[in-house]
Amino acid sequence: MESNKRIVHLIVLSSLLFLSIIGYLTHFQIFRAAEVIDNPYNKRQWAREDSTLRGTISDRNGVVLADSDVVEGMPVRRYPHDRLYSHVIGYSFKQYGRSALESHYNQQLMALNPESPVARIREQLAGDMIQGNNLILTIDHEVQKVAERLLRDKTGSAVAIDPATGEILAIVSKPDFNPNTLVTDWGQLVNDERSPLLNRSTGGLYAPGSTYKTIIAAGILENRYIIEDEYYCTGSITIDGYTISNFGNTAYGNLDLKESLVVSANTNFARMAVEMGGEKVRELSRRFFLERSIEADIPIKQSRFPYEDNMQPTDLAAVGIGQGRLLVTPLHMALVASTFANDGIMMNPYIVKEVQNPQGRVLERGSQQENRIVSHEIANEVRDMMVAVVQRGTGKSAAISGATVGGKTGTAENETGNSHAWFIGFASRGESQVAVAVILEREGQTGGAAAAPIAREILQEALRRGVSN
Template sequence: MNTNKRIILSLIAISVLFFSLIAYLTYFEIFTKDQIVSNSYNQRLSEYEDAVLRGNIYDRNGTIIAYSEREGEEAEQKRIYPYENTYSHIIGYSSKTYGKALLEASYNKYLLNINELRPVIDLKNQITGQTSKGNNLYLTIDHELQSLGQELLGENKGAIVVMNPKTGEILAMVSKPDYNPNSATLEKNWTSIVESENTPLLPRATQGLYPPGSTFKTVVASAAIENGLGDTTFEDKGVTTIGGKEIKNYGAKAYGNINLEEALTYSSNVAFAELGVALGDGDLRRLSEKLLFNQSIDFEISLKKSYFPSKKLNKSEQAVTAYGQGELLVTPLHMAMMVSTIANDGIMMKPILVKNITGFTGTEGKPQELSTVMSAKTANEVTSMMESVVNKGTGKNAAISGVQVAGKTGTAENNTDKSHAWFIGFAPADDPQIAVAVILENSGSTGGESAAPLARWMMQQALK
């Protein structure tokens, strides 16, 4: 091999190595850097956390709901959650032993002020010798509303989500059972918490998947209107058989000859089962796509995908899906987004939990449209039907004196002998400011009996 060939091969080898290094560094910077920086096994991060006082977290009105303190410059800092369990499924925890969860994890680099201009090497202010301070988070949550939701759920399993339907801002998001995230209590009770059959670490509002029951009839009604079936009438005898499956109304009650509004008002399974078959697999599937089923929804903490069956639905499956049963599963937050869509003239907004971060421009939670599910005209028609549900139907317990409320109850069968109780709604119906979703897991009661009164209290407080 002559000298020129050897030089060329050497240059090629060096170039390959050089570009491989560039490719790796680019990949690291884009895909893995944040993961490694925030990894609890990263010793440099651990040292950094010892030296940086973690930023505070506030509600939308400036109430402090998480902060850090240390008694001396060299003392270990403590993360304090003054309201204990109230925010355990929003803020999560920050523990040297068990790591971080929820907002404490997803906003870790902001709370510690880690960024490209200030890498994880500057442990102390070189001039003053003072401990550095992280950035503060301001949430969209209203502390009074969150506290009320915590009180109303009591010992029940379930979730309450309250949001502004026009902006997507989350005003309250409560999940039960919960836990105390303060380090001493968390470490003392960790084994019993993780082994509990009640799964108190599970944030049910964002990670719980439930059949929506009759609350899903609201969006199926919108699909019917959009597909020219809004004037359909039904002969409801209390029971029907579709595709070999017997379908009954609650208590097998018969409503006779009814239209779509009456079917929603009295929550007729028979009518909506027939409507599901009339819409068919194609229209039901298109509805699920507009509602973002089986899709990841960008949110500040992990949000499970709501589930719509991927296989083609036969007639009996179309029927049960139309009244919120079968294989259909939703998170309470997604259900709040769906009812907010009706309140917001058919447009689904991105949910927002973090309002802004001090010291970081461009991090403000700005309203963002996710999906146009229905026309404004259709949304207004469904709103009118939902007003009827509260005025004279199954949702009377959600009525507020002097305020017109639009809502829908749901009683969802599941794999236990106790049904889930649902209520979704918004107020005022003519200019919606507040939307709410309530689920009481395995309550064994109807949504109108047990979930609607909780929604009423939450809407009343929010409208104040």
């Protein structure tokens, strides 16, 4: 009898162990398989790389941005435009893993989830190289070239977006690197204090400066019946012992909301943000996706609004002019500009238009998803204010003949003592419309003087090519 009990206990224990193994393997297959497949340290995957030609990556018009060739029986990845797409496409090397699209779309580029397992077996039996799937991007090569040329020898970022779709038309981060010489340059790159491997467009966090006044303006319009926007500006204002001054201590006299945005009056925006109150300012900021993840087909660092509802008046005054502890990415601010250009709707950004198999059949398409941020009426009021900023305010350097251009400049203070120069805005001509964000890190000049002229040329090139049709 005692012997039978032991046998039963052994059977039960063995069954539980067996079920535990089955459960773990099932969980692993469902929830962790993709992660392990994409891990750059997965040696089996790198072994498979020797028999696979990674798919081609092209811009929206078919310009090849990355491809593969066979050299002495081994596949070799090529980047024909050197550093131009280093932060967009990234790199793929056994020694250093993968980055950017080479990493995020590795399964597609390697055809790791083949639509036809039979075809895969046939390729392997025949000894042929496995053909990866191809990526068609939303990027316009010509606009990208213009943006890169304008930022050359600078530190910063430029992003251009189609406001109506969320398609990323150009995205440049400086400094950058040449993926073709990554192996020999690696030591220098990782020790460079300028962080050339960092994609500042999606991963750099900066104080937005006066560009944030566009968001605050939307909140003031939503609460216009409880916030008085009429104000007599003397050049400075003291809030709870904290003195805020306009650029150059300029006294503008009588101002309303529109004129305050046109001249970028720190005094009035700080005062109005305090009147709006912490709860409303925080809700407004979260609605514009601060402290929230932006859904996209590439990783975007979350912008920061590290305040609770019980904000102090000095905190509110700082946020009202885009300072304090606010931090945003350049891509995020391009989306803010696009929201006012697109009737109050912020589209989720995406950069991969299509995934195609080697025969050209579309396997995946980039999806357009919208987020209503403010009403159509509020968006149009802010949009008109931004147009006035370019027509007769701090953003005159962004004006384009024959096009409607709106924008907001920013000069953001930071710990280095050399201010960041910002410009966010949009331009439209006929059916074409483009939004942009430009930041020049530690430039030490105003956004109107340094960033707005760069934005103008990017917008002009995008309109010239009609890329948002």
